Amino acid sequence: MEQDKIGKFIQSLRKEKNLTQQELADIIGVTDRAISKWENGRGLPDYSLLRSLSDALEISINELLNGEIIKKEEKEKRFEDTIINTIRYSKKKLKNTKVIFGVILSLIVIILTTLITLFTIDITRMRNNKPVFFSTWGFKYAPPINIEDVNLENVIKDYLSYNNGKTKTFIALKTYLITKKNNSYDVYTWVLEKSYYKDNNEIIENSSSSIPYKFEIEKIDNEFIVKSYIMPRDGSYYNKDMKKIFPSSVLKEIDNIHTDGTIERLDLEIKEQVELYFHEY
Secondary structure, three states: OOHHHHHHHHHHHHHHOOOOHHHHHHHHOOOHHHHHHHHOOOOOOOHHHHHHHHHHHOOOHHHHHHOOOOOHHHHHHHHHHHHHHHHHHHHHHHHHHHHHHHHHHHHHHHHHHHHHHHHHHHHHHHHOOOOOOOOOOOOOOOOOOOHHHHHHHHHHHHHHOOEOOOEEEEEEEEEEEEEEEOOEEEEEEEEEEEEEEEEOOEEEEEEEEEEEEEEEEEEEOOEEEEEEEEOOOOHHHHHHHHHHHOOHHHHHHHOOOOOOOHHHHHHHHHHHHHHHHHHHO
């Protein structure tokens, strides 16, 4: 069916009867926007409205759907054409409906698949005593504290810290991975180090560094000792050294160090240490 032709036909008949769009809309029980939509060829009246619309315009439904007045001798042929066109139009609308339904169904499947995947990732992480990535499910999980890991971190902090009576160094670190072989540990971390001193009751930052480290720590007689450490060189050597020092899984996490909030958390931890230390002294 030709929507433009039918729309112009409705408009011409309405004007012949000196009806406004609102007046015609009131007669058949629709809004004036619906009349405007039909007359502009942007849609067709619902089948339930064809009788009332054709009666209001004093034409037959056959003429309405053909978009013109039909001569008596052509009525039978035009009636058959109208039936055929109506069937075609209905099939087209049904096809469009099926396409829309298929798209919606596909989106639902994709969303459900994504949620199930994310949920599975978090369940797997919890089973391996790792924190969850997503809080979509309404729960949070943090792995139980490993005392040995805490001791290793404290040993690193003690090793890097110094206090010369005036300047005090404060350490905050994020541990990415700890591997153990016999009594030896490889600890892969990111270390934020800042030093401060106090002058006339003012706390002044003296120096700072933010560097990834690999520490080798040995346990001797139940005591942890830092045997060695390595960190990447600056400049053109940095990327090459990083690949040599750190496993790929750690590198992926380190790549997000400046966007995942780690630096901000480490900086906050140091500020708390500084406030506590200088408050006591």
